[in-house]
Amino acid sequence: MSALRLISNRTSQQALSNSDYTWDYEYYEYGPVSFEGLKAHKYSIVIGFWVGLAVFVIFMFFVLTLLTKTGAPHQDNAEPSEKRFRMNTSVADFGRPLESGRDFSHQMAEESQSLFHFCINEVDHMNKAKDSQKGPGLESNIQFQEVPRSRG
């Protein structure tokens, strides 16, 4: 890659400041760049880039927190449930890999139940919206009975 080789050149040039270019293959001349008559600060691209990046990340964060605070697009009727749901596993740890193994089967069970619960709601809504497929409806009924999945 010409850019990398170029920089290898400059690197080695930096290291041996008195010697000539050390890599002897084709590259385009960096050449002396004239810095006369610059209107803006010479590091303006660097500063602009990092400021833009920071703004973008902060903007993304605020959009996500705003999504947290506003209401859901459609209010679903919450079904009363006898089982306890663990908040932590469903929301905050969605970024964490779901665990397997004997020690975590309990966590998996509750997590599975909460996921099933939601999937069933979604599937039911799809049913009502489309009013066409009976498969998913049947599926949801059957899966509701299903024991939480075990990972092997």
Place this chain on the structure above:
Amino acid sequence: ENISDFSLNITDCTQVVVPEEVFFTVAAAGILENLLILIAVARNKNLHLPMYFFICSLAISDMLGSLYKTLENIFIILCEMGYLTRHGDFEKKLDDAMDSMFILSLLGSIFSLLAIAADRYITIFYALRYHNIMTLRRALVILAIIWTFCAGSSIAIALFSYEAATVIPFTILFPLMMFFILCLYVHMFLLARSHAKKIASLPTSTVHHRTNMKGAITLTIFLGVFLCCWAPFVLHILLARFCPHNPYCACYMSIFHVNGTLIMCNAIINPMIFAFRSPELRSTFKKMFYCSR
């Protein structure tokens, strides 16, 4: 730092030099950390799951990136000390190989992150059929395809790097993948949030608003880290191709070593935000260290 910032008419932007010690420390830390993850996943049978294989793939690509930087520095030091000639064919081929290693690392990183996001997406949205959709064999096949594609592209890009036709797809791939990953995670996040709202409406549960914030923070960290570590380098490639003689571009390109160090920092941070969040992996580490004492 050798930045001269008096008036605008004086010398050019000199290269910002990162001290060798910092460079090697960061690189070594990255390599060790990712190696530990590979060893831990290999030793614990419980971790032979598709999601951990994708995390291993990310660890391998991070390791390659750090390795590239280390080898390049060692190479230059060897040239300084005179053990290697500077005009040889062998050196040129070696340099080509190292360049393609670096691009392989970048592509491998991007595709591994994509695979991890897709795996989590399937886990959440197709939870009931996850085991049928993502079997171990399929995960290995997917990884083989990803790495073959990355290896082929990296060799092609390294050989034909002079053409704009390779630079442009390379730089378009990066934001495209990032955008796709962002969409996947946002969709998952919305699901988790509406799920939380449902739970909040249950009479028996107590909901902490902070847990929703935690999800937003997690997602921002995922994507913000990747963006901040790789985007500077990608911009460098673009500027080097299209405006190498422009003074502003030249000043940006003078911080190349800092950009390289950022990429190695990404190799250190990635395990923390992906691998170490898994309690199973953490307990494997503890066992490894306590048993070795």
